[in-house]
Amino acid sequence: MRGRRGENRARAVGGRAVCRSHRRLALGLFRTRPHRTLLEHALSHGVTDVDVATTYHHGQVHKLLAQAAGELLDRFTISTKVSSQARLPTLAEQAKRAAGDLGRAPAVILVHNPEHLLRDLDHDQACRWWTATAETMSGLVTSGMCRSWGVACWDPRPVRDLLGTPAWTQAPQPSVAMVRAGLLVPADVLTASEELLQRIPHTAGRWGMSPFAGAPHLLDDINLAPFLTEDAPQAAAPLPTALAVAFHLPGVSRIAIGTVSPTHLDQLATARTWPVNQQRLSAYRRKLMARAGSAR
Numbered sequence: 001m002r003g004r005r006g007e008n009r010a011r012a013v014g015g016r017a018v019c020r021s022h023r024r025l026a027l028g029l030f031r032t033r034p035h036r037t038l039l040e041h042a043l044s045h046g047v048t049d050v051d052v053a054t055t056y057h058h059g060q061v062h063k064l065l066a067q068a069a070g071e072l073l074d075r076f077t078i079s080t081k082v083s084s085q086a087r088l089p090t091l092a093e094q095a096k097r098a099a100g101d102l103g104r105a106p107a108v109i110l111v112h113n114p115e116h117l118l119r120d121l122d123h124d125q126a127c128r129w130w131t132a133t134a135e136t137m138s139g140l141v142t143s144g145m146c147r148s149w150g151v152a153c154w155d156p157r158p159v160r161d162l163l164g165t166p167a168w169t170q171a172p173q174p175s176v177a178m179v180r181a182g183l184l185v186p187a188d189v190l191t192a193s194e195e196l197l198q199r200i201p202h203t204a205g206r207w208g209m210s211p212f213a214g215a216p217h218l219l220d221d222i223n224l225a226p227f228l229t230e231d232a233p234q235a236a237a238p239l240p241t242a243l244a245v246a247f248h249l250p251g252v253s254r255i256a257i258g259t260v261s262p263t264h265l266d267q268l269a270t271a272r273t274w275p276v277n278q279q280r281l282s283a284y285r286r287k288l289m290a291r292a293g294s295a296r
């Protein structure tokens with residue numbers, strides 16, 4: 001049975017809830033090659049955010065996006081990512097190349113998966129790396145390479161370990177964090193994500209990604225309707241429902257999704273504002289956390 005209480009009257013769980021009308025989708029181009037028709041379709045649904053990274057499509061994604069979008073590019077808000085992988089140029093050089101390939105500065109530049117590097121550093125090295133990285137990223141904003149900067153983590157636990165240190169608190173602060181969102185996020189990743197998101201001052205800078213973990217078949221035959229309130233459509237399909245729920249796990253204002261299908265994009269754009277049953281969500285979180293505790 002669906003929950004009786006409307007989402008906006010219910011107590012938010014797992015961090016601050018984001019007003020339904022403020023939830024946004026971003027078209028993520030990790031798996032999806034940019035196509036003009038898909039970009040036009042996104043705009044027609046009010047999806048004006050595009051998420052890319054220096055490493056997507058063999059380093060060519062910014063050029064491909066600019067070619068596919070043409071004059072439409074100005075209507076999109078682009079977030080991209082730079083990475084500290086050894087084989088790549090410096091963060092500043094990657095940012096410059098992204099702007100050159102796009103023909104304009106992206107709105108937001110994120111440090112991409114810093115956990116990969118942090119796992120191989122001891123604590124002091126990790127602190128020094130973060131201080132230098134935050135200063136570089138802040139310098140990109142000052143020099144007009146982007147409007148704001150942030151961090152995107154598939155697994156934010158190594159970053160979470162820095163949050164209380166002077167290396168974090170005394171360094172320039174990111175205004176965006178992007179983390180995994182949805183029912184498939186493991187409990188310890190969810191907890192670390194929420195700790196990271198709490199450091200982001202404005203809800204508009206708390207972002208999610210990959211609501212189906214790139215594996216929609218894991219969810220597409222499960223009855224997820226009880227996660228919605230009675231105000232939601234009666235015959236809601238599982239994946240759009242999972243997207244609505246993902247805005248609460250953890251509480252985020254924007255989610256990057258991957259699709260090549262205009263029909264799927266329609267479904268997700270509609271589901272963005274569906275009201276979620278907070279009691280059901282609380283019960284799910286309790287089970288998830290209990291399971292994580294018993295697995296240790």
Ligand SMILES: NC(=O)c1ccc[n+]([C@@H]2O[C@H](COP(=O)([O-])OP(=O)(O)OC[C@H]3O[C@@H](n4cnc5c(N)ncnc54)[C@H](OP(=O)(O)O)[C@@H]3O)[C@@H](O)[C@H]2O)c1
Binds near residue numbers: 154264
């Ligand atoms: N570390 C990072 O920074 C990082 C990591 C991962 C992802 N991301 C960002 O997040 C974006 C999305 O990630 P993702 O592609 O891994 O994950 P996802 O959005 O969880 O999953 C994409 C898959 O879901 C399917 N799908 C979407 N809507 C559907 C619907 N309504 N019904 C049935 N299937 C549906 C898509 O198939 P169809 O194409 O057939 O619709 C595709 O196979 C990426 O492009 C990237 O921008 C960032």
